[in-house]
Amino acid sequence: MSGINSSQIWHPCTQMKGFEPIVAESASGLYIYDAQGKKYADMISSWWCNLLGHCHPRVNAAVKAQLDKLEHVIFANFTHEKAAELCERLTKILPAGLEKFFFTDNGSSAVEAAMKMSFQYFRQTGGGQRTKFMALKGGYHGETLGALSAGALDLYAQKFKPLLFDVIRLDEQNAQEMFAAHGSETCALIVEPIIQMAAGMRIYPPEFLKKLRQLCDQYGVHLIADEIATGFGRTGKMFACGGKWDGKPESRNRAADSGVCPDIMCLSKGLTGGYMPMALTVTTNEIYEAFYGKEPFLHSHTYSGSALACAAAVEVLKIFEEEPILQTAQDNAQYFAQLVKEIFPNARHIGLINAFELPNAAEFARRATEKGVLMRPLGDVLYFNPPLNIERYQMEEVIEITSKLVGTI
Ligand SMILES: Cc1ncc(COP(=O)(O)O)c(C=O)c1O
Known part of the structure; x- marks a missing residue:
């Protein structure tokens, strides 16, 4: 763990019993880094708000x-x-x-x-x-x-x-x-x-x-x-x-x-x-x-x-x-959807958002996060909703990590 004591903090939407938060130390672009330097691809844009990656130099x-x-x-x-x-x-x-x-x-x-x-x-x-x-x-x-x-x-x-x-x-x-x-x-x-x-x-x-x-x-x-x-x-x-x-x-x-x-x-x-x-x-x-x-x-x-x-x-x-943010996101949307469909054939998409039903969605999300791909379930639905400027190699990396979990949960 982190070395910090966060036991006084009551986290949102969370059963606190047994809960171990990840300590975010820093972030850059798609990735959040924990206290040990492990990186997490923020595939949910931190509750859908992170639009252009973390610590964007221009916004900073x-x-x-x-x-x-x-x-x-x-x-x-x-x-x-x-x-x-x-x-x-x-x-x-x-x-x-x-x-x-x-x-x-x-x-x-x-x-x-x-x-x-x-x-x-x-x-x-x-x-x-x-x-x-x-x-x-x-x-x-x-x-x-x-x-x-x-x-x-x-x-x-x-x-x-x-x-x-x-x-x-x-x-x-x-x-x-x-x-x-x-x-x-x-x-x-x-x-x-x-x-x-x-x-x-x-x-x-x-x-x-x-x-x-x-x-x-x-x-x-x-x-x-x-x-x-x-x-x-x-x-x-x-x-x-x-x-x-x-x-x-x-x-x-x-x-x-x-x-x-x-x-x-x-x-x-x-x-x-x-x-x-x-x-x-x-x-x-x-x-x-x-x-x-x-x-x-x-x-x-x-x-x-x-x-x-x-x-x-x-x-x-x-x-x-x-910058061609919207255009690039549109160009990449189909590419990402195809990658997602390779492992989740029933996935639906709009823009860079991809979603699919999955039994044990919560457990899948937990394991994906453990492997460095930050996900959260919405009931029995899992989804990706990354920053608009996610790059294709990052999409591939995320899909490679999550594909290894398919069939194991
Ligand atoms: C469509 C929609 N409306 C309102 C809200 C509430 O926003 P906030 O969480 O900032 O109160 C959300 C949050 O997810 C949302 O998705």
Whole structure:
């Protein structure tokens, strides 16, 4: 073991009895190194947030430069250059109409803010009868109580049911019917676009997302796209819902490129390259206007708009702009999928995410990690979700290590 005493630490999502954490000493690119110098390929991007590898030289330099200038200030009174630059850069790449940025500091709080924002919008625009939310079956939106209510995974929610509020659950079969029954009393529908990651990397067709957008338009319901896990190239596109605006006012809520434009989008995880806890609830001028000069949006988090996190996020976007990150990830996606399929023939993939069902997934993940490939199960599903700049030789190495475990567990 490590020589450090971490027995006072209560780890997330972990049965502490018998638990032996790995001591992370340093990290670089795809790899995390423990106290003995053993390396672990981070094939889950450290809970899906590490976007461009660990200790990326450019992001490191940006954070260091920011540190000597301005670390953090109260965001209720102040703004700063990096926050403004971040919003400006994001506006250029986000789906149509998303132009106002509300800062929070983790994914769940971005979801809470989105739901409260939609709720208050209707209070202030004559839609007071709208008090409900819709969400997809199998959805996951975080673990604070509002986000947990929106989510549908019993694994996380079951024990807390008495604390949660009811949400109308949709799937491809019942969506139309549910909108007809509850559309007029609903503030917003929240979805993970295209892939429900925590549910076990469940991929659904873009046509369903489009249908949901149409239903939201028809019934005056906000569409909240939770791109916390899917944003920033994870699905091969910058955002899973696509939807860069064509500039025409009449199509503000539709997409020019066959994607879907939400009314509110939640971003976190890859936003800072996985460096710093920061999240954004991004919305339209229309929603913003309902608060402008009226009742303000009374929601705040101490670390909103952290200058260090904004500096990291700005640098990540610059890297996307100046280096062919997205293109390379797209080029490599098929290559990686083929490698994965050689050992897991039933694997499905989108972007660099590959997932497959496996009996004893938890034990497989444990053994793979022991062998230097960091994996975690999602129920009986195992997956890879590496940084976007993983190289082909690293994919081969990872597949070689994991292939040796197939059939042994
Ligand atoms: C789609 C989605 N929404 C929300 C969250 C919650 O984010 P956080 O863990 O930062 O609260 C997650 C986390 O995995 C997520 O995958």
